Amino acid sequence: MNSNYFVWIEIEANKRTITNAACFEQAMEKCRAAGIDAVILSVKxxxxxxxxxxxxxxxxxEYDEAFEKKDYLKECLETAHRKGLKFYASIDVFAEGNKRKPHEKMPGILRKDWQTYVYGIDEAKKPVIQPVxxxxxINTIGSIDDxxxxxxxxxxxxxxxxELSLLNEIMQKYTIDGIVLDRVRYVGLSSDFGPVTxxxxxxxxxxxxxxPEDIYRIKEEKGKLQIEYGNFFGEFLNFRAKTITDFVKRVRKLVDSQDRRLEFLDYTGSWYPLYYHVGANWASKDYDARxxxxxxxxEYKKTGYAEQLDGLLSGFYYPHVTEQEAEEARQPAFWYSVEGAARLAGHVTQNAVTVVGSLFLEQYRENLEDMTRAIRMCFEKSxxxxxxxxxxxxxxxWWSYVSVNEQKGFFLEPLQENDLTELIQLWSECFPEEFQVSAEHLHRCTFLDEQFCPEASLxxxxxxxxxxLGAILCKKSESLGKGQxxxxxxTALLIKPEFQxxxxxxxxxxxxxxxxxEKPVGRIYAGQDYHNIFSGIPAPDEKKTAFFRKMGFQVNTEEHYDLTADLFGNDKIxxxxxxxxQEKFYAEVLKMEEKQELYRFLQEEFPGIWAESMEEYLENGGSPxxxxxLKELQNRKIAGFCKVHGNCDQNGELGPIGIARAVRGNHAGEYLLHQSLLHLRNLQCNHIRIDWTILKDFYGIFGFQPYRAYRGAVKEL
Incomplete structure (x- = not known):
């Protein structure tokens, strides 16, 4: 996961928003403006x-007339993705009906044999086991639901x-970013005591x-129910925890079987010392549950399932933000606070899974500033x-209280040329050595570039x-014509490492x-600009590519490279x-009077960026x-070209190289490359760099090796 700022969308509470496409779109706009980057829609x-x-x-x-029989998941998913938000589908797993507002088609009513059986005592103080x-x-022990x-x-x-069939159906039909499970647990310590169990x-x-007497007995003393543990109480807890973990493992396997990568998240309460009541051991398999x-x-640690998850949404559902506040309010333990819950969750999971602190916003109604403090605490401690x-x-x-700007004390402003010194310092912190640039080069490729877009560079x-703390530098082409x-x-997007x-x-x-x-722009590329610093996502890894996918980019599956080699003493040359x-071709430096012929060749063979950049170079005083x-001996016509550049410090560059379609397949490109390298060597250039290529093997003939990697990415607006 990336910035990990989620909002949950429960069905009943949000039905006016879910069923009204305009309202949902407006809500997603506000989420985006607040810095929220992911939504979790309850779909069951x-x-x-x-x-x-x-x-x-x-x-x-069929249950609520406020809903039409339409695909709200599809509508909401498309809207969220269009707004650049990640989208997760959530289901309440082991809950299949409502006793207060029953309906004959509720699976838990339709299949009564599926129901959990609860153990308690009736009004006559006699033990009873009955369907939920x-x-x-009946009165029960240790139930967190009513x-x-x-x-x-x-x-x-x-x-x-x-439940697995529902999850598979959702993952197969919809381009969601992940699934979230809720209520992967028992109703409480009172369950399950039915015939199946x-x-x-x-x-x-x-x-x-x-x-069930050897599990535990229920007795009443002074008007209060008390539990008397039986000889097999511990084994019963282990049995239930293993049952839940076995299901979680099956979900993990199902997620991994999909034809694309999906994230698997789970919501649980953070109150681990009490969580044995509901049978879900969300701890690490290495945690000793003392x-x-x-x-x-x-035996119990074998049921820990934290390692099965990509992320754990842990309920820090407490009004007290700090541990000190909880102590001053005489709460039972340090973890009755947002800060303490984060400490407990991190300890129990042993950092085996990404823990995301989760807040119940209603708890801050009387003090909305505490909502902001609680959000900040979640980001700081989880x-x-x-x-x-x-x-x-x-x-x-309450948007202002949850805004990324408000809750973290950040603000956006246009990037200015006088920010260059700070920008270079930030650059040095964000990128590895091979991607470092000078202030002069950065200035030339951004602020001085005619395509630089100051309004979008922030x-x-x-x-x-x-x-x-961060910056984004953007460029924009001139209008491509009416209707286009x-x-x-x-050009670059960078965030100070400790604030990522x-x-x-x-x-x-x-x-x-x-x-x-609003310009309007129809397509946005990651890098790949004229006079670019990066030809794609630099040093791509799962984290970076996932970010761009989350933003709606199509990310290439293969990498491309910058290559380097030395020419002096290079026996491969x-x-x-x-x-x-030499029986068919020869290579030479372009003559100035041949530039029109070169332009025609490029327009025929390589229209677009190569043709445009070569013409721009020569027309602006570039040296032929x-x-x-490359020319054919028979007719002396241009059949290929290669752009080179030599510096006085023994460094050089090899630019685009292209061969006419008519002569391809004869390894003429290798010959032209060889002659171009000899030309650079004659100019006393030794260290040669090639930018933006997938042709490692082609250039490898003469000893070139990758030293920088990229991944192309583009987004259609």
Whole structure:
């Protein structure tokens, strides 16, 4: 994951926004403006109904007349991606109905045998095991839900297969960025005690365990329910945790089987010392759960599933922001605070997974400044922030309290030429040695370039100290004619390393894109500009390419390179046999009177950037001595060209090289390359660089090796 600033969109609370395309688009605009870079849309909630076209689950329109029978997932996904936001689909896994507002098509009602069975005592103080949907009231131990939702049994194979089929359907049909699971757990310590679970349990403990008394007993003392642990209480906790982890592993396998990379996230509460109640062990498999003295620690740690996830959304659902505030409020433990919850989650997961702090916005209604502080704490102490839920932002207009600018103290402003000194310093921190440039070169390729777009070239600064934390430099072509949009290029996008993964890059890019889209621009390239510094995404890795994909770019699957070689003492050049070529071709420096012939050749063979750049070079006083042409002996016509450049410091460059279609296939390109390298050697150039090529093998004939790598990327607006 990247900047990891999420907002959750629950179905019922946001139905006015989800069902109105204009409202949803406006909400996404506000998310983007606030620096939120990802949305999580619940597509199946605890009712069991879905808001997309499913061949498996019933549609929400059958449950709530506010919805039409249409594909809201598709609509919302397209809008979010169009706005440059990542999009995740979420399902409530082991909840399939609602007891307060039941419907015959709820899977948990339709298949009563799927329901979880809860254990408690009735009004007569007698132990009872019954399906969760039963109307008879029983008192239970350790339940975090009030049984309004109809949970289903994670130990039931039919249930698991059903939930997996829904996930597979969603991943197969929609170009989502990932899936998010919620309620991958039991309803509480009271479940599951039904016949399916009992049968599986008895396969291990039939002859030695009395069900459920040897798990635990419930007794009432002084009007309060008390739990009396049985001999197999620890084994029961391990059994349930393994059941949940086995399901999570199946989801991991399903995600990995898709034909494209998807992220797999899970939401859990952060209160790990109490989480054994619901049977989900979201810890690392290397974590010793000493909070649970009733389990065999070595066996229980085998059920840790943090390593199965790409990200854990951990509920820091506390009004107190700091540990000190929780202590002053006499809370039971340090982790009853946002700061403490982050510390606990990081400790339990052992940094095996990216933990994103998650906030329940309603908790800050009485003190909205604490909402801003809590968000800042999530970014400082975890790897991001998730806001639950969008409805609070829309209904209460709390956007300013969650804005990336407000909550981190940053602001955007146009990048100026007098920022160059700071920009070079930032550049030195952001890029490896092979991508460093001089201030003069950066100035020439940006501010002095006629295509430089100052309106879309922005920087982001800290409010305190006005430090330069990031910048984006953009260029734009002139209009391509009536009805045609211009092209634009991101010359560079850089964020100070210690401020990366906080949404600043997203904020900068989206602000620049907004300016460019109003020009209008039809296409944006990552690098590849005239007089470029980068010919694509530099030093591409999964993190960088994922960022550009998140912004809506199509990223090339293969890399291209800058190459380098030394010419002095290069025996590969000296051993190259030219005898067969000299019967058909010869190479020489371009004569000034031949430039019109060269222009015609380039327009016929290489129209576009090569033809334009060569003509621009010569018409602006460039030396023809830096263009080597290949000619056919028979008619002395130009059949190829190569642009070279030599410096007085023994450095040189080899530019584009091209051969006429009619003579390709005869290795004429190798001959022209050889002659061009000899020309550079005669100019006393030794260290030669070649920019922007995929032809490693072709240039490798003469010893060239990659020293910089890139990945091309383009976005259609």
């Amino acid at each position: 909630d605890t009712t069991g109904f879905v808001i997309y076209e499913s061949e498996i689950a019933p549609h929400y329109a 949907s039963e109307k008879a009231v 049984f309004g939702e109809i949970f289903v049994n994670p130990a039931n194979e039919e249930v698991c297969s059903y 009992k049968k599986k349990w008895e396969q291990q403990f039939k002859d030695v365990c009395s069900w 909070e649970y003295p009733f389990v065999d620690i070595q 790897h991001g922030c998730m806001l639950f839920d969008l409805s609070y932002l829309v209904d209460n207009d 920087c982001i600064r800290s409010r305190e100290g006005q430090r330069l 949009n211009s092209n634009a290029w991101i 993964n906080r949404g600043l890059g997203t904020h900068l890019y989206l602000a620049a894109q907004k300016v460019l889209s 000296d051993r190259f046999d030219t005898s067969s070529f 001595c830096e263009i080597i042409v």
